[in-house]
Amino acid sequence: ESGEGKAKAERMFSLMDGFLKNDPISLQKDILDHVEYTVARSRFSFDDFEAYQALSHSVRDRLIERWHDTHAYFKRKDPKRLYFLSLEFLMGRSLSNSAINLGIRDQYADALNQLGFEFEVLAEQEGDAAQGNGGLARFSACHMDSLATMDFPAWGYGLRYQYGLFRQVILDGFQHEQPDYWLNFGNPWETERIPVSYAVKFYGTVEEKDFNGGKCKVWVPGETVEAVAYDNPIPGYGTRNTINLRLWSAKPSDLYDMESYDTGDYINAVINRQKAETISSVLYPDDRSYQGKELRLKQQYFFVSASVQDIIRRFKDSHNDFNQFPEKVALQLNDTHPSLAIPEVMRVLVDEELLSWKQAWDIVCKIFSCTTHTVVPEGLEKIPVDLLGSVLPRHLQIIFDINLSFVEELKKHFGLDFNRLSRMSIVEEGAVKSIRMANLSIVCCHTVNGVSRVHLDILKTKVFKDFYELWPQKFHYKTNGVTQRRWLVVSNPGLCGLISKWLGTDAWIRDMDLLMGLRDHAVDAELQQEWKMVRRINKIRLAEFIEAMTGMKVSPDAMFDVQIKRIHEYKRQLLNILGIIYRYDCIKNMKESDRRKVVPRVCIIGGKAAPGYKMAKKIIKLCHAVGETINNDSDIGDLLKLVFIPDYNVSVAELVIPGSDISQHISTAGHEASGTGSMKFLMNGCLLLATADGATIEIIEEIGEDNMFLFGAKVHEVPKLREKAQNHGMPLQFARALKMVRDGYFDYEDYFKSLCDSIEGGGDFYLLGNDFASYLEAQQAAADKAFVDQERWTKMSILSTAGSGRFSSDRTVGEYAHQTWGIEPCRCPF
Numbered sequence: 001e002s003g004e005g006k007a008k009a010e011r012m013f014s015l016m017d018g019f020l021k022n023d024p025i026s027l028q029k030d031i032l033d034h035v036e037y038t039v040a041r042s043r044f045s046f047d048d049f050e051a052y053q054a055l056s057h058s059v060r061d062r063l064i065e066r067w068h069d070t071h072a073y074f075k076r077k078d079p080k081r082l083y084f085l086s087l088e089f090l091m092g093r094s095l096s097n098s099a100i101n102l103g104i105r106d107q108y109a110d111a112l113n114q115l116g117f118e119f120e121v122l123a124e125q126e127g128d129a130a131q132g133n134g135g136l137a138r139f140s141a142c143h144m145d146s147l148a149t150m151d152f153p154a155w156g157y158g159l160r161y162q163y164g165l166f167r168q169v170i171l172d173g174f175q176h177e178q179p180d181y182w183l184n185f186g187n188p189w190e191t192e193r194i195p196v197s198y199a200v201k202f203y204g205t206v207e208e209k210d211f212n213g214g215k216c217k218v219w220v221p222g223e224t225v226e227a228v229a230y231d232n233p234i235p236g237y238g239t240r241n242t243i244n245l246r247l248w249s250a251k252p253s254d255l256y257d258m259e260s261y262d263t264g265d266y267i268n269a270v271i272n273r274q275k276a277e278t279i280s281s282v283l284y285p286d287d288r289s290y291q292g293k294e295l296r297l298k299q300q301y302f303f304v305s306a307s308v309q310d311i312i313r314r315f316k317d318s319h320n321d322f323n324q325f326p327e328k329v330a331l332q333l334n335d336t337h338p339s340l341a342i343p344e345v346m347r348v349l350v351d352e353e354l355l356s357w358k359q360a361w362d363i364v365c366k367i368f369s370c371t372t373h374t375v376v377p378e379g380l381e382k383i384p385v386d387l388l389g390s391v392l393p394r395h396l397q398i399i400f401d402i403n404l405s406f407v408e409e410l411k412k413h414f415g416l417d418f419n420r421l422s423r424m425s426i427v428e429e430g431a432v433k434s435i436r437m438a439n440l441s442i443v444c445c446h447t448v449n450g451v452s453r454v455h456l457d458i459l460k461t462k463v464f465k466d467f468y469e470l471w472p473q474k475f476h477y478k479t480n481g482v483t484q485r486r487w488l489v490v491s492n493p494g495l496c497g498l499i500s501k502w503l504g505t506d507a508w509i510r511d512m513d514l515l516m517g518l519r520d521h522a523v524d525a526e527l528q529q530e531w532k533m534v535r536r537i538n539k540i541r542l543a544e545f546i547e548a549m550t551g552m553k554v555s556p557d558a559m560f561d562v563q564i565k566r567i568h569e570y571k572r573q574l575l576n577i578l579g580i581i582y583r584y585d586c587i588k589n590m591k592e593s594d595r596r597k598v599v600p601r602v603c604i605i606g607g608k609a610a611p612g613y614k615m616a617k618k619i620i621k622l623c624h625a626v627g628e629t630i631n632n633d634s635d636i637g638d639l640l641k642l643v644f645i646p647d648y649n650v651s652v653a654e655l656v657i658p659g660s661d662i663s664q665h666i667s668t669a670g671h672e673a674s675g676t677g678s679m680k681f682l683m684n685g686c687l688l689l690a691t692a693d694g695a696t697i698e699i700i701e702e703i704g705e706d707n708m709f710l711f712g713a714k715v716h717e718v719p720k721l722r723e724k725a726q727n728h729g730m731p732l733q734f735a736r737a738l739k740m741v742r743d744g745y746f747d748y749e750d751y752f753k754s755l756c757d758s759i760e761g762g763g764d765f766y767l768l769g770n771d772f773a774s775y776l777e778a779q780q781a782a783a784d785k786a787f788v789d790q791e792r793w794t795k796m797s798i799l800s801t802a803g804s805g806r807f808s809s810d811r812t813v814g815e816y817a818h819q820t821w822g823i824e825p826c827r828c829p830f
């Protein structure tokens, strides 16, 4: 650095007066300054929402300091960086999480107290950032937290949707979708980076130009849209490292449509420009169903192109040889949604950086890896060739070229096995010729990761069998995890305090394996007593929430039995509801003496159905109809309640999970790739009622079968049982519960007919009938009996938490870093 530059920097630093201080007076002054100057309210009069705004700006200032230092440090050290590309991030609220990760939550709470405010109350003011659908999107969010905490030099990239996942409103028991215009109330966590913007091209033609004695391709676009960066700081816990989640927003481009200004129709030209913004306006709310929509394709490319330009610009800032690219860059694709990054990198390297095809291909093969989250081939994305050719003409050519050499390689390896060639080809011939994005990803990624052990088995033997035979070394699994910062520290402070007290340290917040130490105290009467107390307080909080949301009073003495997740036939919420109907019917027909032995139960169900998913919507209605009958039946009283929690999201989960006694993870074996909800419940000492599917199989290994309630067919039994289900009738209890629905016991029998038909008459694809008896057994014998023995129950609960260490996303991210990305921690000094 020049002497002049250094002098200037020193002068600026002396003016800054060092970093922001965290003593109560400084924090109070800071908050009040933000009230006055940022929120523009008088410091003598502001409400909870304004206090929340000022508070979050104050937290954000501290995040920005660390963010700057982290990035300056990364720049100086120049380690290999990971870029995590995902179309969905389900971040939820940021305030508590940020304050806790910065290590200053309690200082803020004190400072606020003296101003007459309560930290928790202000935290409740924040909206839920729902830029994603479900598990896949929460996976991205948990990974960001772990990447930051473990000091990895990583960036997240995504789209900044103006409308997040729809709000679920229930009217007369039916789901209605309302737009989630979450930015209405401002978003203090993001920073718009006006200078960081890139032009993204669409449509047009590809021309050949002479270049240096050869030919090169030039894409002449028909439309150009500007991508502007919005940065969201992600603080690690117990470290200064604060990484970045960069989300792109679409703006009209200056280059846009110059000609139309000459036509004299100025007003329409401006209105048309505005349409550019629709690209990032709304999140698609259907998880795992691909519809070949043009807007969705444009979203995917928009996000990918801006991210790739940004990554290459950063690389070129300090490097001039692309051969070093793979030593400095790893690109992780979250499912196939961002897989257009592959032809995009090829295009930039070949057409713009003028590398040879072979050079570019060698680089591409070294930098990409992906995670796949599905088990069903129907869930795989396919883009019609006509659509891709029109929106991205150059990318289609590149994909065809990649496929050409791939098919040559296949012929060498397998000979002229045409069936196999046509199954494996990136291009699907057929009524609608399309591009198989999964095949493209597998061909170009050096590693394909499944999300649990059994998931990888299914990929190897079914979904990607052909590819596994060709490249067995490419296929791996990293069992999912979730971050204990959000799912314990933020959401269950009571239990956290207890864990730290009994372990004698809070180091488990960065090292979850330490939780095993709780095993030694599982039968300690004192811990058991404290454990029960904390759990009871959480149940009371949940009961209050239920009353506020639904008007229903439930007793915290009852057993809280919870199933919260997206509504899907394979997740079998219907099995749960039919079980509840059966239980209701039993109680109704009981002698008074038997009733006294019934463990009162509150069944809680929550989740959204994709707006176009008819069966899922019927399941929501059935839940309400059954609840209506049961909850108003004076014969039943408090013995059984059924509550549907509307608008399930991350913040609701944070409240419900710590207050649950048992939770249900009851997918038909072989259908849930991993499941991550189960892990959050496990950490919080909630017992699992589950099938041996996805990650549950590995949970069993950690905590033992005795500490949970297992039931149902196993993965390998399912195909045979499916054949049998065609020929055999239903078990009696099952048929009886179903008949009540059919016969209109809960009204709406016409509406529910197709739901009943989907499981009766040999079509019981998800094997509800088959698993029903063992489901009831697990529910009654195990869960009811165990609950009565509170000592045993509490022991199981403690052992659940104690055995949850493996399911921290820190473990998962560590495995990815080491085995897939080849990155090392880069810890910014304090």
Ligand code: GPV
Binding pocket: 133, 134, 135, 136, 137, 139, 287, 288, 289, 335, 373, 374, 379, 451, 480, 672, 673, 674, 675, 676, 694
């Ligand atoms: I594919 N998942 C999801 O949330 N949305 C999708 O579109 C697809 C998968 C989920 C899986 O269903 C879960 O089993 C898994 O735990 C989660 O992704 C994270 O891997």
